[in-house]
Amino acid sequence: MKPTPRTVLVVTSVEDVTANLVIEALNKRRAQVARVDPADIGAELMFGATIGDGRTEWAGRLRTPSRDIAVEEVGAVYYRRPTPYTARFAGLPEHHRAFAATEAQYGLGGLLNNLVGATYVNHPAALGRADRKPAQLQAAARLGLAIPPSLVTNDVEQARAFAAEHGTIIYKSFRGAPSTPGGGASAIWTQRVAVEELDDSLAVTAHLFQQEVPKTADARVTAIGTRVFASRITTPDGALDWRSGDWEKLVHEPIAVPEPIQDAVRAYLQHFGLAFGCFDFALNDAGGAERWTFIECNPNGQWAWLPDADAMADAFADVILEGWWQ
Amino acid sequence: MTLLMEQTAPWGLSRATTPLPEEDGLYASVQLDPTTQVTRFYDRDGAPVDMGNKVTITKSRGGGNDGSGGSPAVADDSNND
Secondary structure: OOOOOOEEEEEOOOOOHHHHHHHHHHHHOOOEEEEEOHHHOEOOEEEEEEEEOOEEEEEEEEEOOOOEEEHHHEEEEEEOOOOOHHHHOOOOOHHHHHHHHHHHHHHHHHHHOOOOOOEEEOOHHHHHHHOOHHHHHHHHHHOOOEOOOEEEEOOHHHHHHHHHHHOOEEEEOOOOOOOOOOOOOOOOOOEEEOHHHOOHHHHHOOEEEEEOOOOOEEEEEEEEOOEEEEEEEEOOOOOOOHHHOOHHHOEEEEOOOOHHHHHHHHHHHHHHOOOEEEEEEEEEOOOOOOEEEEEEEEOOOOOOOOOOHHHHHHHHHHHHHOOOOO | OOOOHHHOOOHHHHHOOOOOOOOOOOOOEEEEOOOOOOEEEEOOOOOEEOOOOHHHHOEEEOOOOOOOOOOOEEEOOOOOO
């Protein structure tokens, strides 16, 4: 059968190496791919779509220098890491920048996020919901996963009381540190907090504290559709947060994910309407069966460094094309 | 409480690292292959750079609108939009 003319829209920046792996897997299947960074809006990205006059769904064209596609023929959207609109308009005066960015987000984004019949991996709205840690912890707990006792607060007295009750506590940010004024990146790694370090400046904003989970290793569970890939990760120095050190020195070993954990992971994706998620668990093998404690799930996490990356890229292609590509 | 909250830095930011070292030099430019839609990376002399998964294991740039880099770096394994 002749392939359909339908297209996979890959929404990401040109610098996204991970998307390249999935695009290559899609190309192997002879799927038609259009890579679009919405922040290219302007001469490099022109679009027009209409509705009404008997049409109940948006129809029109989206053009990049190398693709000209019908928005009504998009079979799937692989949403990765597009450039923020504010970066696109950085050269404009603030008033113009704010207007242009918001209008692009609501207008072009509003169109691309509402393509009828398209499979979204993942839908940005689902990403938005799933990427809040309070939502993550509650969903995991309700699905029966073990989670660390956690406190969200801006009240230093509650933080002190939590520390007194739970012994060693850790702090983690909800989103990480923004770029510094000079444009550099800094990180807020998960770290232990001594009670005397807490002060009234907690009141300024929201903070997340958790009881430290004793662990012998971490597990990264990458769920793509119904497939589950998992690695046990150990660090040479037993770091609390494995992201904080040299990733080249991490030790990855295959690990079997217990059935109840797999079931919970799939139910978690379903709860948030996700097709994919990167789950972090703390493992503790103190006596008998290894205990898995849910730490977090990044619904748009990185996975290309993992040993199974090629198989994962194939799994992404399967999920993206499922049900509409032949 | 006597702190002036409008002028107080948020506690959590005191836990941030100093800015991570810049990793310029991995590549100088990036271009989209019009046929495959895969992006290809080049050094300052225009020679292709095999990125492997280098960007994703350390930190990635947010992406520049013209694809030439130079946009703010972000700590990785985080969602950016």
